[in-house]
Amino acid sequence: MKVTRVAQYGLQLTRLNFVNCYLVREDDGYTLVDAGLKGSEDEILKAAGNIPIKRILLTHPHVDHLGSVDALIARIPGVILGASERSIPLMQIPPDLSLRSGEVGKIAGGVPGIKAKPSLVIQAGDRIGSLLAIDTPGHIHGHLSFLDERDGTLYAGDALFCLGFVAVASWTPWWFPLKVYSSRAQAKESAIRLLEYPMQRFACGHGKVRGGGRAALEEAIARAKL
Numbered sequence: 001m002k003v004t005r006v007a008q009y010g011l012q013l014t015r016l017n018f019v020n021c022y023l024v025r026e027d028d029g030y031t032l033v034d035a036g037l038k039g040s041e042d043e044i045l046k047a048a049g050n051i052p053i054k055r056i057l058l059t060h061p062h063v064d065h066l067g068s069v070d071a072l073i074a075r076i077p078g079v080i081l082g083a084s085e086r087s088i089p090l091m092q093i094p095p096d097l098s099l100r101s102g103e104v105g106k107i108a109g110g111v112p113g114i115k116a117k118p119s120l121v122i123q124a125g126d127r128i129g130s131l132l133a134i135d136t137p138g139h140i141h142g143h144l145s146f147l148d149e150r151d152g153t154l155y156a157g158d159a160l161f162c163l164g165f166v167a168v169a170s171w172t173p174w175w176f177p178l179k180v181y182s183s184r185a186q187a188k189e190s191a192i193r194l195l196e197y198p199m200q201r202f203a204c205g206h207g208k209v210r211g212g213g214r215a216a217l218e219e220a221i222a223r224a225k226l
């Protein structure tokens with residue numbers, strides 16, 4: 001895995017040049033945001049080195065974000081697994097893909113499920129260490145993003161994509177391969193909601209970390225034309 005520093009507190013871990021997860025430094029160790037593809041555990045643990053991974057927080061349960069969760073939990077005694085309440089049925093084996101009342105679209109994308117059950121159910125507005133959980137559905141129902149309030153880094157999962165510019169999920173250019181989404185309109189609404197928060201940079205599930213703060217997000221929203 002390629003390891004790239006993100007501002008003061010983060011490390012971006014990249015597999016196959018395309019799939020990111022992140023180690024975020026806290027006083028007691030690391031929080032891992034997403035867990036990459038299956039088979040990433042050795043390299044995630046190597047990147048953490050002597051610093052313990054205390055928590056794994058999932059932005060959403062797609063295959064490229066929770067692939068190594070079970071293997072990591074087997075290797076890290078006492079690690080906390082956090083996910084949104086809406087994600088929990090999607091993390092079962094087999095997943096429960098039924099929609100809840102009021103939800104639109106469908107559950108799109110690969111949700112293979114994991115054996116582990118979350119020990120921390122995250123609500124929007126919760127603070128987990130330095131990370132503020134923000135509700136960002138659209139790519140998939142129950143998607144969360146995490147804002148590090150110390151340095152304004154938004155760990156956006158797939159609410160946003162980091163191309164040569166920031167793009168709202170499902171509003172990516174024709175050449176971008178990940179077209180999966182539950183609701184394009186909700187993805188845009190989520191991006192608009194993110195404008196309420198002070199952010200400096202975007203650390204996405206895919207692509208290099210992008211700066212540009214609010215202006216970059218405003219441009220991404222402007223490109224997402226219904």
Ligand SMILES: [Zn+2]
Pocket residue numbers: 062064065158205206
């Ligand atoms: Zn993804």
